[in-house]
Each structure stands twice: as C-alpha cells, then as structure tokens.
Amino acid sequence: MARKKKGRSISGWLVVDKPAGVTSTSVVGKVRWALDAKKAGHAGTLDPAATGVLAIALGEATKTVPFVTDAMKSYRFMVRLGAATDTDDAEGQVIETAEARPSDDQVEAALAAFRGQIEQVPPQYSAVKIEGERAYDIARGGEEMDLAARPLFVEELTLLARPDADHVELRMICGKGGYVRSIARDLGQALGCLGHVAWLRREWSGPFDAAQGISLEEVEKLARTPELDARLMPVEVALADLPELLLAPEGAVRLKNGNPGRVLSASAAPGDLCWGSFEGQPVAVGTYMGGELHPSRVFNL
Template sequence: MARKRKGRDISGWLVVDKPAGLTSTAVVNKVRWAFDAKKAGHAGTLDPEATGVLAVALGEATKTVLYITDALKAYEFTVRFGQATRTDDAEGDVIATSDLRPSDDDIKEALHAFVGDILQVPPQFSAVMIDGERAYKRARDGEEMDIAARPLFVDELTLLDRPDADHAVLMLVCGKGGYVRSIARDLGAALGCLGHVLRLRRIWSGPFDAEDGISLEQIDELAKTAELDAYLRPLEEGLADLPELTCTPEAAVKLRNGNPAMVIASGVEYGDECWVSCDGAPVAVGRYKSGEVHPSRVFVTA
C-alpha cells in the first residue's frame, strides 16, 4: 500500500520574490515546509542567480501550473558586452573576449531580429534533455553538445538603459521556453562583440508581479502561521487566461466525477478551453461542447 503523504490539504498560489543564490526547487521546498503542505510545485524555473517572480502552486493549484508556464513572462536583464562565457552568464568562465562595443543605435537595430517567432538554441548549461540526460550534467563533464534550435515567441525586446559601453539593460517579454542567457549570447554574436547575462530578474509571470511577491525572510518569519496563509492567492488566479463559466451544484458533482455537464455559458465557442465555477468555487477545466463542458482537470478541494 502506498504511503499517504503527510501535510495539510491547502491549495492556492504563493508569489515568491526569489533571491539570488537559490535553486527554484529549494524555494518550493521552503514554501512546502512553511505551509506544511502535502503538495507543491512551481511555474517556470529561474536560474539560481536569477531573482524575481517564482509562482509556487500548492495543492489543487498544481493542476493550473501549465497555464502560468504557457503565459507570457517579462524579464529585466543586464548584458555584459565583450565577453562570452561557458554558461552564457556571469557564473561561467570567460572563453572569448572582444574589444568591440556597440552603439545604442546598433543595439536597437539588432533587437528587431529577436522579436516575433524566432528559433533559439538553449545554453549548453540548461535543463533540456539530450539523449535522456540533462544538458547541464553533460556540460559539467566538459562535453560540447549540438543542441537543436527551439521555437520561441518574443512579444517585446527593448533597450531600457545603457549605464556604460560595457553594459546594456534590456526588457524581454516572451512565451514558454525562453532562455534569457541565449538572447544575451546571440545578441552579442549578432553585434560582433560577444555577450553574456550579468544580472537577471523576472518582473512578472502571467498574472503574477514581483512587486507583490513575498520574500524568503518573510516566509521564514511567518512559517506555519495564519499570517502566512493570508499571503496565499486563489488557485483560480492560475486560470486567468481562460474564460470562466458557471454551473449548478448538481452539474458540479458530475464535473468533479469526470463527467460532462451542462453549464451556463456566454462568449465561448465550441471547443474552447474554459474553467467552471459553482458558487464562486473552481470545479473543473475542460472543453466547451454544445452547452456542456467535458472536464480534463477537476478540483476536488476548493
């Protein structure tokens, strides 16, 4: 018999303002401990030295993680020109240098090529799978891999500031699967001067903003108290990009049992993905078909 997982049946989102120096997994583990939660996960990994929004899902909210992962995200980052590193950030050894420095106009012109639907090669030190193993593990052993380019949608890439000739501060708004380190590396290559990420901060992710995030110091201070519970946001915030439909209590029972049920609908078309609530509580996510929703995910605690 499988061992029952210990902890509280607590559901919702906690927006953490992640500090530098910790992995995303370490932050999730800290949040799970602080809430004494049975289940936790996060929506989009941040590199250990990156800061900003790490949206942590607890309980039933973990079923909505993919909608935050798929949503647009915004990053503010500093590029260091004149140096390429093994990791495409400041943590890696410098492997090449250049005395060339681009003008502001050069940078602005080069950024156009990185907007829209582009192809991006992930860094050698990344979590992509290569022949069943994480790329970063093979890179640590000194292996140079041929990583295939992957599609990425970039909504916006703009120059925010130019502190000096060696540095540029940029803002990137992109979809799922973007590597800011690759943007910096490829921008430096396009400008002929090389480049890597010096500083990286995720300023928002889907509906979640860094300015609303809680610090790890606050999490430690408020751990296992009602005051920390007050920071938890409803699981339906993870469904903000989907239309909301409503249903009766009788229909809610059917949906939670995985069966199609009639809903009260407006503004949706056949086949649209949506979420259903009953008396303000989330019930299910599914596809709308001829007055019914066919559930793909159900929320058993709300």
C-alpha cells in the same frame, strides 16, 4: 502500499520574490515546509543567480501550473558585452573576449532580429533533456552538445539603459520556453562583441507580478502561521486567460466525478478551453461542447 504524504491539504498560489543564490527547487521546499503543505510545485524555473517572480503552486493549484508556464513573461536583465562564458551568464568561465563595442544605435538595430517569432538555441547549461539526461549535467561533464533550435515568440525586446560601454540593460516580454541567456549570447554574436547575462530579474509571469511577491526571509518569519496562509492567492488566479463557465448544481456534481457537466451560462464557443465554477469555486478545466463542459482537470476543493 504507497506512503501517505505528510502535511495539510492546502491549495492556492504563493508568489515568492526569489533572491539570488538559491535554486527554484529549494524555494519550493522552503514554502512547502512553511505552509506544512502536502504538495507543492513551481511555474517556471529561475536560474540560481536570477531574482524575481517564482510562482509556487500548492495542492490543487499544481493542476493549473501549465496555464502559467504557457503564459507571457517579462524579464529585465543586463548584458555584459565583450566576453562569452560557458554558461552564458556571469556564473560561468570566460571562454572568449572581444575588444569591439557597439554604439547605442547598433544595439537598437540588432534587437529587431530578436523580436517576433524567432528560433533560439538553448544554452549548453540548461534543463533541456538530451536522451533522458539534462543538458547541464552533460555540460558539467565537459561534453559540448549540438542542441536543436526551438521556436520562441518575443513580443518586446527593448533597450532600457546603457550604463557604460560594456553593459546594456534590456527588457524582454516573451512566450513559453525563452532563455534570456541565449538572447544575451546571440545578441553579442550579432554585434560582433560577444556577451553574457550579468544579472536577470523576472518582473512578471502570466497573472503574477513581483509587486505581489513575498521575500524568502518573510516566508521563514511567518512559517506555520495564519498570516502566511493569508498570503495565498486562489487556485483560479492561474486560469485568468480562460473563459469562466457557471455550472448547474448537477453539472458540478457530474464534473467532480469526471463526467461532462451542464453549464448555466457561457461566454465561450464550442471547442474552447474553459474552466467551470460553482458557488465561487473552480470545479474543472475542460472543453466547452455546446451546453456542457468536458473535463480534462478536476479540482478537489
């Protein structure tokens, strides 16, 4: 018999303003402990050295994680010019240097090639799986991999500041699967001066903003208190980009049992991915099929 998970059946989202120096997994563990939650996960890993929005899903909110990981995200970061590292960030070892330094106009011109639909090769030290093994584990073993390029949509890549000849501060708004370290690496190569990420901050991710974030110190201070519970955002926040359908009472019952349920009102077209609510609570996510919602995920709230 499977062991029953300890903790409360608590559901919702907590936005943590992740500090540098900790892993995303350790933040999830800390939040789960602080809220005494049975189940927790996060919507998009941040490297240990990175800071900013780490959205933690508790309980039934974990069923909505894909809708956040698929959403647009904003990153502000500093690129250190003149050196390449084996990790493409400041945590790694310098493997090559260059004397050239581009002008601001040259940087601006080079950024154009990284906007729109691009192809991006992940860093050697990344969570990409190679025959079931994480790339970073292979890289730590001293093996270099030929990683395949992956598509990425970059909505915005802007030069924010040039503190000195060795640094450029940028903002990138992109879709799912973006590696800021790859942008820094490839930009440095395009400019002929090499480059890596000096620091990185995720400003927002889908519906979650850094301004909503709670520090890890505050999580620890408020652990196991009603005050921390009050910081939770509802499950349906992650569904903001999907149309909401109001369900008939009998439709809500059918959906909770995994069956198609009747919809009272809809602002969607047949075939659209939507979520259905009853009495202010999310019941299911699924496909709207002319008067009914066909569920793919059902919430037990």
